[in-house]
Amino acid sequence: MSILFDGLSLGAIYALIALGYTMVYGIAKMLNFAHGDIIMVGAYSVFVTLASGGHIALACILSIVLCVIMGVVVEKVAYKPLRGSSPLAVLITAIGVSYLLQSISQLIFGADPKNVTIASLGAVTLFGAKISVSSIVTLVIGAVIMAALTVFVKKTRTGRAMVAVSEDKGAAMLMGINVNKIISVTFAIGSALAAAASLFYLMQIPSVEPTLGSMPGIKAFTAAVIGGIGSIPGAMIGGVLLGVIEKVCLSVPVLAPYTTAVEFGLLIVILLVRPIGLLGKKRREKV
């Protein structure tokens, strides 16, 4: 039971990161490898605010603001000039940005992990299992953000414009949608999600280092692909599924060292059986 809860709260973090991936991929059609490192930037900003005596709420706001600025700047400087060129070029630039952010943060903060003190919320007993309050908070807020995002995409003008851009960029432009602006907004939202993810990450894993974002980034991308990239509920389901599987594997001593292999193996199996992911939409191939 408690394994399930642990898995859910880890999965909620993966899901939040996966949402950022899936939005950017769905709309800008690019794999933003630097997304994980935006989380790292957010985590460092929380660390700095808390270490200099700021309140946790201030830390949240500052980290979201910083991540949004970071995301938009990265998009304008590194990705926008490449719009219209091959996805591979964009992917390589994204990898470059990821390296860049990691080395800058190592230059500023050093390589050793920094301890972040977020007031512990304690633990409660639920269904006979002891669960930390922070994982429950992570789960609840994660679900709220996902629901809000779904509503945003479906009900607001900007949200619908996003869907339009993701369906057909050219047609959207003809309809008078400012594609560049929509893509910037997407990056801003993706980065804000990354900032939120960094907060929940720090609640459960209270330590920051320059390489903090890379592995969760890859795992979350896996989650996004499992769920079907471009689909918001897909990212949620993929993230939670991956989190639970990781925890279940870790709890079996024989299987524990092979956890990563099991997770990625699952990805391959799902893609082979259903190449578009669990909830992905089928796209017809153009000749």
Next chain:
Amino acid sequence: MKKFSKVIALLLSLSLVLCFAACGGNTEETTAGSEETTAGSEETTVAADIAYDLTKEGEYTADNTEYVIGATGPLTGDAASYGISVQQGAQLAIDEINAAGGLNGVNFKLDMKDDKATAPDASTGYDALFEAGMQASLGSVTSGSAESFATRAAEDGVFSLTPSASADPVINASNNSFRVCFGDPDNGIMSAEKLAKEYKNIGVIYDSSDAYSSGIYDAFKAKMAELNVTYIEQSFDAENNRDFSTQVEALKDCDVIFLPIYYTEAGLIAKACVAKGCDAFLFGCDGLDGVASQIDATVTNKISYLTPFDVNSEDAKVSAFVTAYETKYSAKPDQFAADGYDAVYAIFEAMKALGVNNVKVDPIELGKALTATFTSADFSFDGVTGGMVWDASGACVKEPIIVELQ
């Protein structure tokens, strides 16, 4: 078309012929060389009889104006904090030695290359150092790189004294490879004996992806089987897991959790214990040194570890080192820094004992001399990580102390 194949065939055969011609010429030289080295290794079995010539000039040391001590270590990447600590500790020792007038007025220099904790970079780093005039070395910081470094150093006969690579293959790689830290099996056996004697419900969390951690765990496992004591094991993979809730959940009823891991993960495990309401005693090895910086007041578990180095020690030598380190780097030294510091001083003391007085001394001759000194019964070194003597395998024998937090 035929012409094309012919050209290729011609080129290939030409290059083959030339290669073998080149190799042929070379084999003759190397056979002579290998005879010499075999003769050398026969001699090393009787430590006292090694012949060395400390006045000889090395192949690449003609331009040296200082004694060059080389090392590689991770200065970037995931393991960078260990490499940087060693570098800072070693540099502090070098500065102190130079400030005190060096060795007979000749200064020392530390040359450290980044190996990103990978084996091939450690070996290229070694080559670059050797050709830049390195005379003695600190090997490398992490186990895999140190094994690679020591293997290459063994080919030339360069002395290496690794500060922190604790796996046995490192010192087994050559006769001239030594270490300052405890070996992994020592840590595992000492811990198993202590825990089996004092506690009933024992749990272990180890890092299956790390040589240090699984090295200790394997020795621990064997010793526990020998003592016929049961325990619960949990593992993680530091590359992929930073969330320890599951492992702590499985062990929350244990009296003691053995953590043969590094301090970063141990800090996270301690915090996971708080979240899970687990109040087990956390016990670890020297990797846990530094855990104090990773935890905060919320952690109420008792934590202690076996280590040769205690940063809060009252010992005059240690506190002088800690003060000097803090002044220079405005941070407290960890065990890696202390090991780096001791490694440099150990080499310095050995060179002093040998009476080295030739700034261009051949690294190979110096290697033979240092190996003889370190393995000789009357050489001991008293550093900030305790008093040390070395056995013929290159392992360091010293007494652990148990540091308790809170």
Next chain:
Amino acid sequence: MIKSILKSDDFKLKNCINYIVVAVALVAACTLHGMGELKTSYMNLLVQIGYSIILAVSLNLVVGFLGELSLGHAGFMCVGAYLGTFISMQLSEVIESKIICLLISMLCGGVIAAVFGFLVGLPALRLKGDYLAIVTLAFGEIIRTIFKNLPWFGKAMGLSTGAVKFTKKDTPLFIIVFITVLVVLFLVQNLVRSKHGRAITAIRDNEIAAKAMGINVTFYKLFVFVIAAFFAGVAGVFYGHYTTPVMYTFFSYNYSIEILVMVVLGGMGSINGSIIAATLIPIINFKLQEKLPGDLAALKFLIYALILIGIVIFNNAPKLAPIKEKISIKAIIAKLTAKNRKPEDILNDPAHWDKIPTKISMDEVLSTDIQPGNEYVPDKPEKGGK
């Protein structure tokens, strides 16, 4: 098939310039070594360059010619390094000569890696683009996770290959590596210039059209993955004989990306470009391994990242294309040699098949993006074929 790969369709001096350069470099290095002038660090650098060339050229087959992104090339190398070297270590108990051990294990390691290449090729039949990229990345991680936990390969400590490692006393490893490089180049270039190569580029440019032309897409996709994995496996075996221990940490996806960077910097679909980039990157790494105090060592990654971003943006940004055309070396050479060149040459020269833009840019042309100032301008007529 093998016959047509071994026989080249045509012979032109400029097509084998790269063999000559590599061979001359090898001969020069051998001569220097014979004279005792070659430092060990340079010999080891040559080995690194050699296996990097094999890796880059083989990855170029997948990325540049087949047009599929693979982020798991280091995984194949890992298979070769662990299993190939393991076999070599077993052999070394029976056979004394390290060279013979190496040659046999090269074949074994390559074949085993090729089997894995076949397994990864299977999803490639159903998946494309980023999905395939993530599958290859996943494959690389799975391989690594398995090898780091198997007791026969030293677990986390890695496989100690001291018994078979080439030391100073042996024949320098770089000679064998570079002869292999020549063989690999010969096979790959002939493959690319044969009708099979043209079939592969046809699949890259338009899979459905290629299928309609009667090209066996399934076969060729698997074939390319198998060949690329084989060569990566061979490179892995070299790695195992070059350094000890073979550790799983080296084959992380970062290394796959480093190989990809070589391919991209050299130019996708350009074998000569891959060779140059695969020579430069190990040299840069070697030269950058300088002493930088503490965390400043991260500066070199910063520079590396900036170079990467700068070059990619410069090479690919549509807005910079006019500037690029003015100052590119190719344009200058083309201007200088314009007189001697007839258009028919390009059309009829299979060596120019690699000049056709990648599938990815083809797709873009087909799903035209109309943006102000970015209207689609039809390409030069020779692209449409005969």
